[in-house]
Amino acid sequence: MNKEERKKRYNEFLNNSMNNPNIISGVHNYCDRWCERCKFIKRCRVGLMELERLDDDDEDGSAIWEELSAVFEATIEMITEKAKEMGIDLNNIPELEKKKRKFSEIEKESEKYSTEVHNWIKNNHENFQQQTLEIVKKELAIPDFKEALEVIQWYEFFIHVKIRRASDGLYDTEEDDNEFRKNDSDGTAKIAIIAINRSIEAFTVLYQRFPEHEDKILGFLKQLSSIKQKMLATFPDAMAFKRSGFDE
Ligand code: SF4
Numbered sequence: 001m002n003k004e005e006r007k008k009r010y011n012e013f014l015n016n017s018m019n020n021p022n023i024i025s026g027v028h029n030y031c032d033r034w035c036e037r038c039k040f041i042k043r044c045r046v047g048l049m050e051l052e053r054l055d056d057d058d059e060d061g062s063a064i065w066e067e068l069s070a071v072f073e074a075t076i077e078m079i080t081e082k083a084k085e086m087g088i089d090l091n092n093i094p095e096l097e098k099k100k101r102k103f104s105e106i107e108k109e110s111e112k113y114s115t116e117v118h119n120w121i122k123n124n125h126e127n128f129q130q131q132t133l134e135i136v137k138k139e140l141a142i143p144d145f146k147e148a149l150e151v152i153q154w155y156e157f158f159i160h161v162k163i164r165r166a167s168d169g170l171y172d173t174e175e176d177d178n179e180f181r182k183n184d185s186d187g188t189a190k191i192a193i194i195a196i197n198r199s200i201e202a203f204t205v206l207y208q209r210f211p212e213h214e215d216k217i218l219g220f221l222k223q224l225s226s227i228k229q230k231m232l233a234t235f236p237d238a239m240a241f242k243r244s245g246f247d248e
Contacts, residue, residue, distance in 0.1 A: 006070035013052065014078075017045050027245035030187040032195060034154055040245050101171050103164075106230045110160040113223045117156045120216060121149065148205035155195040159227070162192035166235060187243060189235035196228045 001009070017023055028046040031038065041047035053067050083090050103111065121128075128149060135143040169185030200221060207217045231238070242248065 001066075003066060003070045003073070006067055007074045009052070010049075010071050010074045011078075013049065014045075014074075017048060023048075024245040027243075030191045030241070030243040031246065032155070032158065032191060043245070104167055104234075106227055106234060107160070107164055107167055109223065109227050109230070110163045113220070113227065114157050114160045116223075117152060117220060120220075121153060121156075124213070143209070144205055145209040148202035148209075151202040152199055152206075155199050159192055159195050159199070162188050162195065163227070163231065166192060166231075166238075170234070182237075183241070186235055186238045186241040189231055189238035190241045190243065193228060193231050193238060196224050196231070200224050200228075 022043050023045060024040060024043045027040050027044045031040075031044075033046075035041050035044075035047045035050040038044070038047060041051060049071075080090055128145070132143055132146050135141070166185045166189040169181040169188070203217055203221050203224070207214065207221075210217065
């Protein structure tokens with residue numbers, strides 16, 4: 001499928017999804033983006049697009065980039081069209097001043113965690129692969145630590161990215177959207193905390209399986225626990241935030 005065909009398909013998809021009563025509005029806003037494991041994949045615009053993409057014959061992995069490029073182009077065309085209707089010239093918008101700020105303690109900690117976990121898994125990749133193969137051969141089953149590793153890897157950068165986004169809201173002092181920013185920060189902080197909880201659970205599985213990595217795993221558990229405590233203190237309303245679909 002070429003780019004024009006993809007754009008056409010995306011536009012049709014958007015029009016159809018607007019009239020789809022099963023779609024849960026905003027369900028994708030505070031999720032973990034793990035669409036293939038999500039119970040709302042057929043009730044979410046992003047999830048449905050992901051399903052369409054998975055249907056593609058994408059042997060070399062290039063379809064995802066073609067799809068993204070087509071989606072961006074179609075979206076820009078749609079926005080430009082809407083702006084024109086509203087008399088807005090998108091070429092003449094004053095540049096927004098980018099606010100710079102230093103990382104907070106939680107952001108520094110979550111960044112450190114991301115880097116260290118990523119390197120640890122990378123450095124032990126062969127060992128984990130080898131042990132997986134041995135268990136599959138011996139027990140004819142996929143070991144539980146494989147699932148635990150997938151969970152940890154899925155969230156290894158996600159946690160830091162979400163903490164940064166949630167923290168941004170604390171420094172945004174524009175009067176007009178204070179309420180929105182507070183809600184957005186709480187929703188974002190909540191999914192970060194959920195990701196931390198799932199990572200903690202996954203590390204406890206690894207702890208039992210890999211006694212030779214005990215120190216390292218305990219170190220990660222300590223980091224996650226510290227980040228979680230700081231998040232709960234910084235965003236005291238986060239866990240009460242109701243995410244569309246997930247918390248209803
Ligand atoms: S709500 Fe589910 S399907 Fe939609 S983007 Fe999030 S993880 Fe994917």
